[in-house]
Structures are given as C-alpha cells and as structure tokens.
Amino acid sequence: MHIAIIGSGPAGFYAAEALLKRTDTEVHVDMFERLPTPFGLVRGGVAPDHQNIKAVTRVYDKTAARPTFRFLGNVRLGRDVTVEDLRQHYHQIVYAVGNEDDRRLGIPGEGIARCTPATVFIGWYNGHPDYRHARIDLSVSRVAVVGNGNVAIDAARILLRAPAELEKTDIAAHALEALRNSKVREVFILGRRGPEQASFTPVELKELGEMEDVDPILAPDELAGCTIPAAEGSSQQEKNLKILQSFTVRQPAANRKKLHLRFRVSPTEVIADSNGNVCGLALEKNRLETLPDGTVRAHGTGEMEILEVGMVLPAVGFAAERIAGVPYDEKARTIANEDGRVVDPINRAAIPGEYVVGWARTGPRGLIGSHKPASVHVVEHMMTDGAGLEARALPDSSAILSLLHQRGVQVVSFDDWKRLDDIEVVRGELRGAARDKIVDIEAMLSILNRR
Numbered sequence: 001m002h003i004a005i006i007g008s009g010p011a012g013f014y015a016a017e018a019l020l021k022r023t024d025t026e027v028h029v030d031m032f033e034r035l036p037t038p039f040g041l042v043r044g045g046v047a048p049d050h051q052n053i054k055a056v057t058r059v060y061d062k063t064a065a066r067p068t069f070r071f072l073g074n075v076r077l078g079r080d081v082t083v084e085d086l087r088q089h090y091h092q093i094v095y096a097v098g099n100e101d102d103r104r105l106g107i108p109g110e111g112i113a114r115c116t117p118a119t120v121f122i123g124w125y126n127g128h129p130d131y132r133h134a135r136i137d138l139s140v141s142r143v144a145v146v147g148n149g150n151v152a153i154d155a156a157r158i159l160l161r162a163p164a165e166l167e168k169t170d171i172a173a174h175a176l177e178a179l180r181n182s183k184v185r186e187v188f189i190l191g192r193r194g195p196e197q198a199s200f201t202p203v204e205l206k207e208l209g210e211m212e213d214v215d216p217i218l219a220p221d222e223l224a225g226c227t228i229p230a231a232e233g234s235s236q237q238e239k240n241l242k243i244l245q246s247f248t249v250r251q252p253a254a255n256r257k258k259l260h261l262r263f264r265v266s267p268t269e270v271i272a273d274s275n276g277n278v279c280g281l282a283l284e285k286n287r288l289e290t291l292p293d294g295t296v297r298a299h300g301t302g303e304m305e306i307l308e309v310g311m312v313l314p315a316v317g318f319a320a321e322r323i324a325g326v327p328y329d330e331k332a333r334t335i336a337n338e339d340g341r342v343v344d345p346i347n348r349a350a351i352p353g354e355y356v357v358g359w360a361r362t363g364p365r366g367l368i369g370s371h372k373p374a375s376v377h378v379v380e381h382m383m384t385d386g387a388g389l390e391a392r393a394l395p396d397s398s399a400i401l402s403l404l405h406q407r408g409v410q411v412v413s414f415d416d417w418k419r420l421d422d423i424e425v426v427r428g429e430l431r432g433a434a435r436d437k438i439v440d441i442e443a444m445l446s447i448l449n450r451r
C-alpha cells in the first residue's frame with residue numbers, strides 16, 4: 001500500500017507509525033508538509049517554556065527512520081500538489097493538516113493595530129515562518145487575552161514571564177529580544193462564561209501561580225455560585241476551582257506583574273485611540289443560563305465597562321483551513337468526515353480512500369497524547385476499507401518527486417531537516433538554549449542548497 005499523509009504534526013506522525021507497524025500489509029508512507037520543518041504545533045504552538053513536552057518529537061524521529069517512510073517537506077497541498085495528483089500516486093490519503101485558521105470575535109474594531117489573534121502572537125514567539133514579520137508591539141503596559149482555554153494561558157504566561165526564564169528555551173530570537181524590552185505589566189484573561197465552564201487544564205492553570213515575579217489575581221466574588229470541593233477533587237472542573245480559590249487569597253505584591261482572571265464578560269468593541277491603536281476593550285457583563293441538556297449559555301446583561309488595555313489578543317478557537325479539492329464541513333469547520341472517513345459534506349457519502357486525523361477531524365480538542373489512539377482508530381478503518389487496494393498499479397514512487405521537481409518545488413527530505421535541526425541546536429548553544437530556530441523558509445532552503 002502506498003499512502004500519502006498530509007501534515008507532519010502529532011496526528012500525522014501517529015497515523016504513520018500505526019501504518020508502518022502493520023505486519024499484515026507492507027505500507028509505504030509519504031508525508032507531505034507545507035513547511036521545510038516537521039512536527040506541526042509541537043514546534044510552532046507548544047510554548048517554549050514547555051520544552052519537556054517537545055521531547056515527544058523523539059518518538060516521531062523513530063517513525064521517520066523507518067525504511068518505508070519518506071518526508072516531503074516544503075510541499076503544500078493545494079499549491080504544489082493537488083488532491084487529484086495524490087489520488088493518482090497513492091492508494092489512500094490521510095489529511096492531518098490541523099486547524100490553521102483562527103476564529104474571530106466578530107466585534108467592531110477587531111482589525112485595528114494591536115488587536116492580534118493569539119495564533120499570530122504564538123506563531124511569532126515560536127518562530128513559525130508565517131508570522132515572523134508579525135507586528136507585536138510590547139510597548140503597552142496592559143493586555144487583554146480573550147478566551148478561557150490553554151492557548152489564552154500560554155499567551156498570558158509568555159507575556160508576563162521574566163525573559164531570563166525564556167532564554168534557555170527554543171523561543172524565537174526576535175521574540176526574546178522584544179520580550180526583554182517589553183513594558184507589559186498586567187494581563188487580563190477574560191472568559192465569557194464562568195469558572196466552572198473554563199476549559200483550562202489544571203496543570204496549566206496552576207502554573208499561573210508559580211511564575212517568578214507574577215501574582216495571579218481573582219476577586220472572590222468571581223467564584224460566587226460555584227461549588228468548590230472540600231478536597232482537591234478529581235475532575236478538571238473541581239481541580240480548576242480549587243486552584244482558582246487559592247488565587248483569591250493571595251496577597252499581590254505592589255512591585256510584581258499582575259495576571260487578572262475575569263469571568264462572565266464578553267467583549268463588544270475594541271476601542272481605538274486617535275492613532276488607530278487599541279486603547280480599550282468594551283465589555284458586557286453576562287448572566288449564565290443552564291439549558292436542559294446541561295450546556296451553559298452566556299447572555300449579555302447590558303451592564304457595560306471599558307477595560308483600559310493597549311493590546312487585545314483574541315484566543316477564541318481555531319478552525320481547519322479550506323483546501324481546494326478537500327471536502328469541508330462549514331458548520332464544524334473541519335474536513336467533512338464520519339469517524340475519520342472523509343465524506344461529501346452535503347450527502348455524507350464516503351469519498352473512497354480518503355481519511356482525516358487530528359484537529360482537522362475533530363476541531364481543536366485534545367492534547368498531543370490523545371492523537372495516538374485517535375489516529376490508530378482511523379488507521380483501522382483504512383485497513384478494513386483498503387483490503388485488495390494494493391493491487392491497483394500506481395506510478396513508480398519516484399514519479400511524485402519528478403512531478404514536484406518539474407513544478408519547481410524544492411522538496412525537503414527528513415535528512416535535510418536533520419541538517420537544519422543540527423544547525424539550530426548549534427546556534428542555540430551560543431545562548432545556552434535548546435535551539436535557536438531558523439524562521440525564514442528562504443534561509444532554510446538556501447542553507448540546504450549549499451551542499
């Protein structure tokens with residue numbers, strides 16, 4: 001079986017591993033990745049102060065070392081290669097393209113200077129080539145981060161961390177420099193619903209209380225009406241409430257930075273000053289309603305306030321990008337699928353030989369480890385559906401490389417990536433860091449051309 005996997009994040013690598021481990025069929029995997037570098041959000045999303053999490057790439061290295069695996073980096077589906085090309089060259093296709101679009105607040109003023117989607121800020125500090133030129137102006141003292149998930153926590157933590165705590169990490173050099181000169185002293189994390197509905201994970205929430213030089217601040221009445229467990233509790237919600245309660249009794253020191261947590265508020269307008277930069281965020285207080293199915297909805301009360309901030313980072317979710325030829329579910333904003341089998345979004349009929357894994361399948365839910373069983377599950381479908389498919393004759397496996405070459409695409413192999421990896425690690429040693437990332441695709445390609 002010859003299988004194309006599009007995307008080299010965790011879901012793509014776990015699918016590759018499950019396929020290459022099969023003993024019933026010999027599987028050849030070609031993994032296409034739009035960047036010259038692998039690993040998706042492990043490289044470009046996971047925060048630099050979580051280096052231990054990035055060690056998971058060692059597992060992916062082992063998969064990449066298998067003899068029937070090829071990495072085709074710097075190849076974008078929809079630009080360099082089409083779905084039709086893939087159908088001709090492979091028996092099956094797995095889309096593992098993640099969620100590269102962000103959801104918007106949909107309020108007036110959202111596009112003004114210093115109102116920047118958290119995705120951009122995160123890509124910028126992680127050295128993602130798409131965001132290396134993002135204008136992140138840290139000359140302001142107060143920032144609002146809108147959203148109650150781990151992405152909001154990451155953005156707030158990186159804004160407030162002492163730069164010395166980041167020096168040894170793989171944070172992009174341009175971001176480290178900007179953070180050294182940052183004037184940010186206060187960050188507000190804003191949630192539309194209550195503490196009980198926040199989707200922070202407890203480890204990440206607790207970390208907010210453990211940073212050097214930062215006090216988390218939560219007014220006790222924010223927890224009014226919440227059932228706080230007596231002991232630590234076992235569910236995410238109970239653990240979060242316990243941690244939040246501990247924040248309410250902390251005495252903030254005057255000279256330390258401040259991280260405020262605010263609940264039951266919705267932004268209604270980003271306010272600009274006379275230069276067109278953010279100077280405030282209009283907030284409406286919410287009341288919560290529990291629906292019969294248990295979901296909790298926020299409704300505006302009409303009570304307004306203006307939060308004076310100089311920057312707004314919306315972190316309100318992600319969506320899969322539309323790729324030409326790939327069926328898209330407009331409601332879920334994922335690749336249209338039934339349990340990982342790609343389907344026509346209108347009549348829900350399966351598209352033979354096409355599958356989807358990871359965030360492109362489910363939306364932005366789940367940590368890295370959760371993709372392993374989920375990708376294995378989809379691979380089981382592939383093997384059930386694909387019995388006998390290998391009898392279909394395909395072009396020679398070098399044909400796809402020739403096609404890309406004809407189109408002027410410089411394909412980056414895994415060995416090429418390893419050369420870039422070595423260079424980044426050596427550059428990193430100069431500042432005592434895990435690595436110093438190359439953030440420019442042209443620079444990466446020109447290094448690789450110097451053989």
Ligand SMILES: Cc1cc2nc3c(=O)[nH]c(=O)nc-3n(C[C@H](O)[C@H](O)[C@H](O)COP(=O)(O)OP(=O)(O)OC[C@H]3O[C@@H](n4cnc5c(N)ncnc54)[C@H](O)[C@@H]3O)c2cc1C
Pocket residue numbers: 006007008009010011012032033034035038039040041042045046047050053075076077078096097098099100122151154323357358359360365366367368369371
């Ligand atoms: C800011 C942030 C921080 C996070 N921190 C943690 C954490 O600390 N711990 C944890 O466990 N989880 C964390 N997560 C979650 C974790 O990163 C995701 O669960 C996981 O990366 C999703 O895997 P994926 O393979 O579906 O997508 P991704 O990791 O996004 O990989 C998708 C890949 O597809 C490529 N691609 C996209 N379009 C194309 C195309 N057209 N052609 C070719 N290639 C394409 C992309 O370049 C990318 O490499 C974090 C997520 C975010 C956003």
